[in-house]
Amino acid sequence: MERFARDSFANPTGSHRASREARQAIDESRDQIASLLGVLPGEIIFTSGGTESDNTVVFGAVRRTGGVAVTSNAEHHAVLHPVEHVNGIVVPVDAGGVIDLVALEEVLRQTPNVAVVSVMAVNNETGVITDMKSVSRVVREHAPKAIIHSDAVQAAPWMDLAPITAVVDSISLSAHKFGGPKGVGILWLRQGISVEPLMFGGGQERERRSGTHNVAGIVGTAAALVETRAEMDTVVRRVGVMRDRLVDKVTATVGGIHEVAPRSSRVPGSAHVCVEGVENEALLFLLDQANVCASAASACASGAMEPSHVLHAMGVDPNLARGALRMTLGHTTADADIDLAISALTESITHLRRS
């Protein structure tokens, strides 16, 4: 990656020697990624991130067919907002945070021209996993012409993506969620399925996404995905143990800690909790002072924390949702980090409840 960021400046679409080097780097990256996803290299489209990938599919499918977009109310805004923008249909999730399949079936039955059904593989706030196989079954049966899209951005570090690509038509990935650079995304689009591009111009990515390639970013993305897969089993096991220790210890020490979905239904890197009797904005401030970087829900343009639409969708009591804390562990998290987080959390929560 560094070579292409520092020394090799050529545009991969040129025809000269230097361009060919860059082109080869992209081709090889594409091959590596395709093989890890269990798909064909020609089905991989490089984008600027998960958001662009999601937008491409939602807008592109609706524009291509004039049909309706369908999603759940706990989706990432990168899906939810485009779907709302094209007046799509938003299906509720159940209390466990998974799309209500009965409601989905009902919507698909009543809507003759569904263009795309977008359901995230792993929720970005709660870590809740959706079984894409069951979603796929419902969609294939009741809306056979619809594209099944899955925002798999949060799934990439924790699970084999091949079983997902086997049952859906497109997925979005974001490089920085698996240790790659920020600003690079992947859109996998099954062969034979086409959507209107968002970007027109030089015709890169087989006319599906115009714009000069981010060569260094793409090379870094492939390298990160290769490494993520190589270490996945070990990381999943190690991080799961750390996550359990973190949540169990804090729960045992301060009490009043609620997990909105069972751990078994969530990825191991998600330590999402709702802290009773605490405002998360104050808690985040104290954690930040103690060098613990966490989040609550998602931030708005001003940088302020917004109340979580995901917890609202799951029917979590608004008072409890005010104490929502979204801690994420990753492949670099070490036991010492967990020790620090436990002590900062227990001290901060105790302090805030006393004040």
Add this chain to the structure above:
Amino acid sequence: MRVLMAMSGGVDSSVAAAELIAAGHDVVGVTMRLWGGESDTGCCSVSDVEDARRVAQQLGIDHVVFNFTEDFNRHVVDPYVDAHRIGVTPNPCIECNRHLKFERLSERARVLGFEAVATGHHARIIHLDDGTPRLARAHDRAKDQSYVLYTCDRDELDRTLFPVGSMTKDVVREKAVALGLRTATKPDSQDVCFISRQGGRESFLGNRIPLRRARVVGTDGQPEGEVDSVELVTLGQRRGLGGPGGGPKKFVVEIKREGEEATVVVGPREMLMTQYEVIDNIVWPDGQPNEVVGAGLAVMVQCSAHGETAPATLKIEDGGLHLNWFEPHLRVSPGQSVVFYDPTDTYVVGGGIVSASRTK
């Protein structure tokens, strides 16, 4: 001292932050996100948050954003709409200071271990001979904001700093220029932050409550015109009453509401003159002064953000606080805050809201 500096993204709070840092305080900047809806008048816009953040970065301090939109709606916007519905004239900036900048932010700061909250308001805190803190007028009298801060009680004053209260606005701007702050030439915010300039009050209120047409009549009951929305009419208003031009100036002297029917009565200015007002929602910074139950407390009174002051006596009569003017005074619209200053007109001794019901 650990100080939480409320940074709006304007020049005053930018310079205030720089002053605190220069004085050796441990400062964290905070911008409150208050209004979640559309706005084009500043205060809560993303570009103002950006200005605040960039100034904090330049000054080398941490900057955070607190989302108080729910509190703002509950304490400022909803009461603003309700006030118009029942025909009183609210002062949302005062309610924002009372509930957000002081109660909410001050409490949050205390919980987070800050010893004081600072703001960029033009006001000062002085101490009387016995050490009692008092909210005093700013050094720059033309920019004085003590009127909109009168709800600060003693505890809050003890934990509040106004770093630019002793400077003229010119000095503030000079300092901002000297420091190279991006906010140096930013214009002062003027309007109610949640009302857009484009749509104005009418569109804001019209989206929330039914606005009713009303007849405008003279004191003799003769029709004078019509107004589109009685909810927007204020006691003492002269313009926009739909009457013919020319003739003697006429002012709103009464707004009658009988069920669904509303009538605006206009008359000569003399009809607005009064000897007294009844005051509700009274705030004394530390307890009611004895004089108000005895001979009466002599005060100077200010009735609007940049209004003139006039002398009056405060006294409890018929169970309510009566403000008795020395000289006949224009009536103050119900809902407006009146702020009491000491006889030298230097510091705040209390304040309250003009009652809609006159008991005398």
